[in-house]
Amino acid sequence: MRTATRLAGIELSSWDGTRVALGDTWRERPVVLVFIRHFG
Amino acid sequence: MRDRLPEFRERGAELVIVGNGNATFAAAFREDFSLDGPLLVDPELRAYRAAGLRRGRVELLSPRVPWNALRALARGNRQTGVQGDPWQLGGVFVIRPGGALTYRFMSREAGDHAPLDEVLAALEPDAPEMEETEAPSPLARLAGRALSLVLDPTIVASFDRTGYRVHSLAFDPRDLEVDLGDRRCLVTGANAGLGFETALALADLGAQVVLVCRNRLRGEDARDRIALQTGSRRVEVCELDVSDLAAIRATAPKLADGPVDVLVHNAGALDSERAETAEGLERTLATHVVGPHLLTRLLRPALERSQDGRVVWVSSGGMYTRKLQLDDPSWTRRDFDGVAAYAEAKRAQVVLAGLWAEALRDTNVVVNAMHPGWADTQGVRDALPRFHALTRAILRTPAEGADTIVWLAASPAAAEHTGRFFLDRTPRSTHLLPFTRERDAERRELWRRVEAWSGGEAP
Numbered sequence: 267m268r269t270a271t272r273l274a275g276i277e278l279s280s281w282d283g284t285r286v287a288l289g290d291t292w293r294e295r296p297v298v299l300v301f302i303r304h305f306g
Numbered sequence: 307m308r309d310r311l312p313e314f315r316e317r318g319a320e321l322v323i324v325g326n327g328n329a330t331f332a333a334a335f336r337e338d339f340s341l342d343g344p345l346l347v348d349p350e351l352r353a354y355r356a357a358g359l360r361r362g363r364v365e366l367l368s369p370r371v372p373w374n375a376l377r378a379l380a381r382g383n384r385q386t387g388v389q390g391d392p393w394q395l396g397g398v399f400v401i402r403p404g405g406a407l408t409y410r411f412m413s414r415e416a417g418d419h420a421p422l423d424e425v426l427a428a429l430e431p432d433a434p435e436m437e438e439t440e441a442p443s444p445l446a447r448l449a450g451r452a453l454s455l456v457l458d459p460t461i462v463a464s465f466d467r468t469g470y471r472v473h474s475l476a477f478d479p480r481d482l483e484v485d486l487g488d489r490r491c492l493v494t495g496a497n498a499g500l501g502f503e504t505a506l507a508l509a510d511l512g513a514q515v516v517l518v519c520r521n522r523l524r525g526e527d528a529r530d531r532i533a534l535q536t537g538s539r540r541v542e543v544c545e546l547d548v549s550d551l552a553a554i555r556a557t558a559p560k561l562a563d564g565p566v567d568v569l570v571h572n573a574g575a576l577d578s579e580r581a582e583t584a585e586g587l588e589r590t591l592a593t594h595v596v597g598p599h600l601l602t603r604l605l606r607p608a609l610e611r612s613q614d615g616r617v618v619w620v621s622s623g624g625m626y627t628r629k630l631q632l633d634d635p636s637w638t639r640r641d642f643d644g645v646a647a648y649a650e651a652k653r654a655q656v657v658l659a660g661l662w663a664e665a666l667r668d669t670n671v672v673v674n675a676m677h678p679g680w681a682d683t684q685g686v687r688d689a690l691p692r693f694h695a696l697t698r699a700i701l702r703t704p705a706e707g708a709d710t711i712v713w714l715a716a717s718p719a720a721a722e723h724t725g726r727f728f729l730d731r732t733p734r735s736t737h738l739l740p741f742t743r744e745r746d747a748e749r750r751e752l753w754r755r756v757e758a759w760s761g762g763e764a765p
Contacts (some may be wrong), residue, residue, distance in 0.1 A: 267705075268438055270405030271510040272356040274535035275378060278324065278346040281332035286346055288322075292401045293462045296319040296408075296429055301359055301396040303326075303416060 273299075310422050311343070316719040317429040319400075324348050326394050333605070334370060351394060359412055360395045400428040404537040408433040439479045450475025461738070464698040464729070465679040473529050473730035474709070479730070481639045481717040482737070486513035490565045491715060492605075494518040494548050494598070495573030497528040500620060501684035503708035504533050504570055505541070506716070511716055514540040518560065518573070527744035548573045548597035549583050551760060558604035566608035568715045571598040572620040576689035587759060595658060596649035600760035602662060614721055615671030618714045619659040621727070623677045625652035626737070630744040632751055643688070652677075656727055656736050657744065661753050663725030672724035674714050679729060681707030 274289030291297045314321050322344045326333055332347045339733060373563035398420040400409035409428030411420035412745035427433060453472045457463040491508045495501040496517035504743060509515045509532050517532075518523030532541050546557045546593060548571075576595055581589040587596055588737075602609075609615040628649040634640050635654070637647055680686075684699035685692045694701075713731050714720045726733040737743055 267507055267510050268405055268536075269357060269399060269407050269410070271506065271536050273353055273477045274405065275402075275531060276348075276353045276356060278348050278353060279329055281329055281336050281345040281347065283329060286344065288346075289536065291320065291322045291344060292403055292405070294403060296317070296400060296402045298314055298319055298321045298425055298429070299324065299399045299401060300321065301324045301326075301354055301357060301398070303394060303396045303413070 310426070313426060314429065317361050317426070319429050320344065322346065324353055326351055326354060354394055357397060357399065357412075357562055357728045359397045359560045360414065365743055369654040377414045393603070394447045398425060400433075406435040408435060408440060410436055439483045446475045447478075450477075450541055462700075466697070467679075467702045468700065469679055470702050470706045470709075470730060472733065474706075476595055477491065477731055478719070481713060482511070484511055484716055484718065485512040486716055489567040489716075490514045490516070490547075491568035491570070492516045492518055492544075492561060492566060493568075493570040494546075494601075495520075497521065497524040499685050499704050500678055500681060500711065501570070501572040502532075503704045504572060504711045506535060507705075507708065507712040508568070508715060509536045509538040509541050511712075512538075512540075513716075514564075515542075517541065517543045518561070519543060520545070520573070521707070545754060548601060549575075549589050549592040551583070551585050551592070551597060551600055552589075554597055554600050554604065558601065561601075562605055562608040564608075565612060565617045566605050567612040567614065568616045568618070569602065569605055569609065570618045570620065570711060570715060571601075572618075572711065573598075574620070574622075574643050574648075574685065576648045576685070578644045578689075580647075585759070586636075588638075588647065590647040590651045591635055594648075596756055596759045598655070599658060603760065606666075609671045610666075613670055615666075615669070615719070616715050617659075617662060617666075617671060618711055618737075619655045619673070619675040621655045621659075621675045621677045622648070622652040623679065623729075624649040625656055625677070625740065626739065628652060628653045629742045630657055630748055630752060632748060632755070635755070648689075653742070657749055657752055658756065659727070660725045661749060667724070672721055674720070674723055674726050674728060676710045676714060676728040677709065678702070678707035683707070 277285050277287045280286050311321055320343055324346045326348055328349055329347050332345050336345050369483045383619065384586065394530055395413040397412040399407060401407055409425055448473055449532040457469060457472055463469055486508060491513045493501050493515060496505040497519045505515050505517055511674045523545060527544065529541045529543050533539060544557065544561060547553055557661050577589055583589055583592045628646065630653055631650040656675045659673050663673040680697060680701050681704055683704050710728050723733065727736045728734060
């Protein structure tokens with residue numbers, strides 16, 4: 267399965283508490299999706 | 307990465323950062339680095355896992371880690387206190403609208419970073435989509451086969467998620483490197499659980515998918531989720547209760563209005579009380595056996611027109627506990643036991659799949675049955691709450707349970723088989739206990755009965 271398909275359905279909290287479905291982040295434009303090791 | 311933000315935006319892209327700590331740290335991080343774009347938190351590492359990112363102690367102890375940290379320090383990026391899961395490694399992906407992946411970088415050790423020029427190149431309009439399958443490892447396949455020999459006889463360590471992990475070592479990822487753009491696939495019970503995962507995977511491979519669901523609203527919700535996840539607009543809903551023979555007769559022409567290359571009999575239910583359909587059939591038998599038989603019969607001409615027709619029966623490991631029941635298949639003389647009725651219907655499905663394979667032997671259609679192992683689906687939670695509570699920690703994900711359904715429906719390798727029973731892409735015995743074996747005359751009798759019942763004869 268494509269990476270995008272596996273990720274798209276996952277909903278995460280934004281830093282400000284709103285919920286974001288990952289699939290929505292590339293619905294309109296390309297996205298550079300960076301997974302960081304940790305904050306700080 | 308943040309310094310290059312204007313360059314990303316010049317190319318019409320957005321930078322989305324996912325971290326594995328909590329929201330408080332994320333807010334501070336955002337302020338420290340003056341980020342104004344989306345910043346998401348994934349403390350359960352769901353997205354990290356789905357992206358296939360590594361999480362390894364060994365990697366973090368690599369001798370290059372202190373060197374990378376020193377290098378970062380020299381550039382003024384001091385590493386401060388660790389927050390979140392310290393063992394989780396990161397990565398960078400470039401995904402375009404529609405879901406095409408044009409860049410992937412998966413960190414192998416702490417401190418290695420994606421080369422930014424490569425990321426920028428992946429944002430160019432002509433950047434090619436990446437190949438997403440990995441080459442199989444002969445060593446892993448060998449290890450998978452060897453471990454299976456040891457674990458499979460235990461049953462538990464074969465049906466559970468350990469079993470999946472071991473068996474899947476021997477999978478060839480190229481088996482599902484297929485374009486289903488010219489295939490139309492029907493999946494019953496597709497709004498949740500294994501059916502949903504199957505429909506999702508088939509849509510991901512480009513197929514036109516019809517979600518055959520009892521409840522239209524739930525079907526449409528599933529269709530919308532699949533569309534969101536795959537970007538596919540080739541998913542439609544057909545409302546149909548497969549225990550309702552009259553409804554099957556009324557709906558089949560609509561389903562056959564177009565090619566039928568794949569038919570997945572997945573819809574299932576475990577009743578706690580005995581219930582009867584309008585035709586006087588016990589509902590478990592109607593849902594799993596008689597309805598699917600009738601549907602196959604009505605779609606047979608369409609399936610036979612396919613160059614590569616596939617029928618997949620989703621059975622259950624529970625069928626190993628029961629023999630083919632012909633004395634009282636509709637539970638009129640016995641005290642109803644929902645679990646036993648389910649297991650008997652699942653046994654009948656396996657026998658029936660074999661009979662259909664024989665009936666279609668000289669056509670382009672192959673018919674196979676499978677069982678998904680023990681998967682954590684809503685169906686299992688609702689129907690078997692005690693089993694679910696006991697085994698929760700070792701259950702497979704729905705996607706793992708659905709893997710063999712997808713493989714049987716889509717892989718060229720699977721077209722070589724017909725009339726067989728699979729777990730984890732491998733044909734298995736249909737009997738583990740001596741008393742469950744049926745005679746050939748009993749198999750023939752099952753065919754005669756389902757033909758009569760689906761023709762309207764009362765049991």
